[in-house]
Each structure stands twice: as C-alpha cells, then as structure tokens.
Amino acid sequence: MDNDIKTWLYDISNSIEEIESYFEGSVKIFEAYQNDLKTKRAAERNIEIIGEAMNRILKQDSLIIISNSRKIVDVRNRIIHGYDTVSDDIIWGIIVKNLPILKQEVQQLLED
Template sequence: MRPERTPRTLRQIADACSFVLSVTEGKTLEDYSGERLLRQGVERNLQIIGEAVGRLRRDDPETADSLSEHERIVGFRNVLVHGYDLVDDAIVWDTIRTKLPLLLSEVERLLEKRDRDPEEGEANR
C-alpha cells in the first residue's frame, strides 16, 4: 500500500472527469457517436479514471471504498481497453451523463476533506 499517492491519484481522477464533462458539454449522443476524435478522447480519459481508481484500490483501499462504484469503474476501464470493439456508445454516453458527475463530486469532497484536515489524511496512511 502506498497511501501517500492518494492525493495525486484523486487529482488525476478529478482532472479526467472534468475533461470529459467539459468536452461533452452541449453535445448529444449523436454528436458523440459521430465524432471519432471526441469518442477517442473521452474513452482515453475514462481509461485513465479506471486505472487511477484501480491504483487507489491498491494504495488506499479505505479511500477507494468511499467511491460509490469503484469496482464498476475498474470493470468499465477493462471493457474499454480489452473489449474496445464491444463498446456501446449509448452506454458510454449514459455513464458520462449519470455517473461521472457523481464521481467528480465524491473525489472533490475527498480532496477538500484532506485539504481541511491534513492529519485525517495522514491517519488513513
């Protein structure tokens, strides 16, 4: 376990979530499906999120457990990487719209909590 990496990993998750939400703002599923570069950028950042959550599970399981769908996030990353030809744009789009804002909120809350009470972050190490 390497909980000292937790803040950096959380920031990486937040950054990737923010990027995806930003580039899809004002877009539709049809826009998403029709723009290859957009799809690839989104999928890459979803992979980063999944990999970072997987790292968080190894480095700081208690913090990872506070993310509501951490196991599904890692599983989704695996589909994007290994089952790339099976990816359903509608499922990705639904994930962006319904799951990503919640994940970003949870991660931001964890980062704010660590900023407010650094000793609590140390206690989890």
C-alpha cells in the same frame, strides 16, 4: 490521506474536467457524440485513466468510499481489453450520469 492517493484523485478530477470540456458551449446530445470519433476516443481514453487511477487507489486503500469504484475499474478493463465491444450507449451513460457523481465524491475526498 496518502500523497499517492491524492495524486490519483487529482488524475481522476482532471480527466473528468477534460471530458466536460469536450461539451463546453453546447448541449450534450448523444447523436452528436456518437458521430464524433475524436470525442469518443478522447472520452474513452480519459475513462481509462479514471479506471486505472481508481484501481491504484483501491490497491493502496480499500477503505476509501467511492460509488461504483469496482465498476469504474471494470469499465477501464472493458475499454482496453474488449475495445471491439465498447458500446457508445454505455460510455455516454457514464459521461452524463456517473461522472457528475464521481466528480463530487472526488472533490469531497480532496477537501477532507
């Protein structure tokens, strides 16, 4: 695997771990997330990083298989360009449903 791709995969992994760290020692509760502006902005920023790294990976090697890779890039674009239409519900869904899957897939790619 190309070193650039490995670097971007590590960037994705680190961003996921950072998002997870926001909830360490507590139960993930949507209302708590929704009322914590700092956590929301930090999570959005990390999702932007994940999306940009994914975009770079896809440009470098379109054969890499990562679930919802195009949607990940689309979410990044939505956060950046449509910041006023970003839904807490969508970001929360990504945090609790999609990031655990992405984390496993990235770890598997890094181990191969």
